[in-house]
Amino acid sequence: MSAPRTSSAPVLPPAPPRAAAPPVHPDPPGERRPAPRRRSLRSRLGPYLLLLPALVPVAVGLGYPLVRQFVLSFQEYGLAQQFGRPAEWVGLRNYTTLLSDPYVWGVIGRSVLFCLVNAALTMAVGIAVAVLMTRVGRGARITLQVGLLLAWGTPVLATMTVWQWLFDSQYGVVNWLLAEPLGLTGMRQHSWIIEPASFYLVATVIVVWMSVPFVVFTVYAGLLQVPEECMEAAQLDGANAWQRLRHLSLPMVKPVLLVVALLQVIWDLRVFTQIYVLQRAGAPTRETHLLGTYIYSLAKEFSMAGAMATIMLVITFVLTVFYIRRMLKEEV
Amino acid sequence: MTAARPGAPAAARRRARGGGTGRRLLGLLAVLVALVWVFPIYWMVNSAFLPTNRMRTGEPSFLPFGGTFSNFRNVLTDSAFYDAFKVSLAVTGLTLVVAILFAFLGALAISRFRFRGRRSFILTILVVQMIPAEGLFISQYQMLDNWGLVNAVLGLTIVYVAAILPFTVWMLRGFVAGVPLELEEAAMMDGLSRTGAFFRITFPLLAPGLVASGVYGFLQAWNEYTLALVVMTDPDQRTLPLWLQGLVEANRATDWGLVMAGATLISVPVIVFFLFVQKRMSAGLVAGAVKG
Numbered sequence: 001m002s003a004p005r006t007s008s009a010p011v012l013p014p015a016p017p018r019a020a021a022p023p024v025h026p027d028p029p030g031e032r033r034p035a036p037r038r039r040s041l042r043s044r045l046g047p048y049l050l051l052l053p054a055l056v057p058v059a060v061g062l063g064y065p066l067v068r069q070f071v072l073s074f075q076e077y078g079l080a081q082q083f084g085r086p087a088e089w090v091g092l093r094n095y096t097t098l099l100s101d102p103y104v105w106g107v108i109g110r111s112v113l114f115c116l117v118n119a120a121l122t123m124a125v126g127i128a129v130a131v132l133m134t135r136v137g138r139g140a141r142i143t144l145q146v147g148l149l150l151a152w153g154t155p156v157l158a159t160m161t162v163w164q165w166l167f168d169s170q171y172g173v174v175n176w177l178l179a180e181p182l183g184l185t186g187m188r189q190h191s192w193i194i195e196p197a198s199f200y201l202v203a204t205v206i207v208v209w210m211s212v213p214f215v216v217f218t219v220y221a222g223l224l225q226v227p228e229e230c231m232e233a234a235q236l237d238g239a240n241a242w243q244r245l246r247h248l249s250l251p252m253v254k255p256v257l258l259v260v261a262l263l264q265v266i267w268d269l270r271v272f273t274q275i276y277v278l279q280r281a282g283a284p285t286r287e288t289h290l291l292g293t294y295i296y297s298l299a300k301e302f303s304m305a306g307a308m309a310t311i312m313l314v315i316t317f318v319l320t321v322f323y324i325r326r327m328l329k330e331e332v
Numbered sequence: 333m334t335a336a337r338p339g340a341p342a343a344a345r346r347r348a349r350g351g352g353t354g355r356r357l358l359g360l361l362a363v364l365v366a367l368v369w370v371f372p373i374y375w376m377v378n379s380a381f382l383p384t385n386r387m388r389t390g391e392p393s394f395l396p397f398g399g400t401f402s403n404f405r406n407v408l409t410d411s412a413f414y415d416a417f418k419v420s421l422a423v424t425g426l427t428l429v430v431a432i433l434f435a436f437l438g439a440l441a442i443s444r445f446r447f448r449g450r451r452s453f454i455l456t457i458l459v460v461q462m463i464p465a466e467g468l469f470i471s472q473y474q475m476l477d478n479w480g481l482v483n484a485v486l487g488l489t490i491v492y493v494a495a496i497l498p499f500t501v502w503m504l505r506g507f508v509a510g511v512p513l514e515l516e517e518a519a520m521m522d523g524l525s526r527t528g529a530f531f532r533i534t535f536p537l538l539a540p541g542l543v544a545s546g547v548y549g550f551l552q553a554w555n556e557y558t559l560a561l562v563v564m565t566d567p568d569q570r571t572l573p574l575w576l577q578g579l580v581e582a583n584r585a586t587d588w589g590l591v592m593a594g595a596t597l598i599s600v601p602v603i604v605f606f607l608f609v610q611k612r613m614s615a616g617l618v619a620g621a622v623k624g
Contacts, residue, residue, distance in 0.1 A: 144363070173375070280581060
């Protein structure tokens with residue numbers, strides 16, 4: 001499950017939030033404790049015993065499937081093996097089969113493009129709205145916050161049903177608006193999801209709509225932390241509002257922007273629920289698959305699905321390695 | 333490095349800047365943006381009250397005049413709704429209890445103890461969160477299948493707990509670290525044991541953190557769709573999101589009002605909980621990220 005919107009509200013909000021409160025512990029052991037007493041066996045084992053309950057479910061629910069999937073991706077494992085035939089090692093064959101198929105490259109290309117376009121749009125709209133929020137009066141700000149929070153808090157499946165209906169060919173409001181007030185009568189029975197291009201357009205509208213509230217609130221919270229004195233000093237020096245934003249506020253919230261952008265990339269690459277639900281609404285699946293739905297469609301061929309999932313993990317890693325390295329340096 | 337304290341500094345800044353027509357235009361723009369985001373939600377609730385024949389006219393009704401409760405009645409008299417509700421409740425409840433308890437112990441370990449492997453553990457927590465569920469679900473399905481846990485509350489709970497734990501540990505770590513050790517030490521000076529000091533002094537201060545992570549876990553498990561779709565293939569074991577999707581597929585183009593009533597019903601409690609916890613979540617996300 002994830003976070004809001006993206007919520008494909010995917011299960012994992014892979015959000016590494018910094019501590020909600022300033023971390024108070026300095027690193028060296030025993031520094032805060034006046035006289036480090038001789039530690040008993042029990043107190044040395046203590047932290048490990050505390051960690052164990054958290055480690056076991058993660059190892060079972062994530063670690064084991066991950067390793068198993070990786071191993072399977074080098075084996076022939078299909079229906080026959082499910083009925084007891086031992087799996088054969090086939091080396092890289094699953095990978096070469098997949099990667100020599102132009103269709104698979106199409107899926108990868110579409111997914112990466114979809115991910116980058118959606119992440120970029122979400123960031124642009126989100127930052128713009130966050131800045132807008134700092135510039136308006138109390139009433140307008142609260143209206144905006146309530147609107148965004150409602151959109152953010154609604155379960156993904158519920159919002160997906162509304163969006164399906166808004167874009168419904170027969171009873172949808174979108175077609176009605178285009179046909180009636182705007183006079184485009186050709187749009188009366190228009191199906192938005194039958195053509196891949198407009199399918200992705202609809203998916204993008206939905207994903208961006210779902211993702212923006214998180215970006216707005218996070219960036220807004222960051223902008224509020226920019227020290228007042230800096231802004232005043234810049235104002236005295238004659239910087240106008242745009243210059244203060246461009247050269248002062250945004251650079252100061254850059255760490256926040258980086259985290260948020262990274263999360264968007266991760267979330268948008270793995271987008272599943274929105275695509276799956278739209279496909280079920282009657283779109284041609286083969287032309288509209290992205291990585292998540294494609295892996296799901298391979299479910300019957302475990303080895304292929306495993307290989308494809310491994311490829312997806314590699315793509316995720318490639319797209320995020322920059323941030324992970326940064327994190328390794330700063331976080332721990 | 334402090335958590336976001338919205339309000340005070342921003343308000344001062346705004347007052348300093350003054351108003352004008354430009355501000356009013358921006359205010360108007362803000363309201364328009366709010367409308368764009370709120371419209372689908374409004375549309376969901378509004379349509380849930382409209383009778384079926386009104387929806388079939390092809391002319392959308394933008395206001396709930398002539399409303400009816402019949403859509404809600406139809407949903408609430410459907411036994412499938414209650415079945416799904418029960419499954420959702422069981423999975424979410426079990427996930428929450430296990431995840432919060434285990435995460436709390438883990439958070440305690442990393443914020444109150446120094447030990448070998450602490451850094452690697454923190455690193456694992458952070459990296460694990462990057463793994464997309466969609467890159468694992470087939471494998472998770474297979475694992476549960478081998479154990480006979482497909483279509484079982486326990487099976488879905490296992491993958492949910494694994495998915496939620498890392499973030500919850502991280503979130504709680506912040507709360508535990510926020511309670512100064514000195515408080516505990518002072519209590520120990522006054523004669524309490526270490527455990528006693530923890531439970532009498534620190535634990536009560538952690539209540540808000542536990543509630544916040546609890547609500548967070550609730551939202552994740554309650555709304556989750558992808559893993560439920562993979563694990564709960566039997567229509568009798570559907571969770572609420574799966575039930576809603578089934579409702580859409582059965583009534584598409586025939587009864588959108590019914591579908592919207594279903595969507596509204598499952599959304600309202602979630603939105604309430606969400607509003608309650610949102611601030612804490614996003615404050616936790618950014619706190620410390622801006623170095624002032």
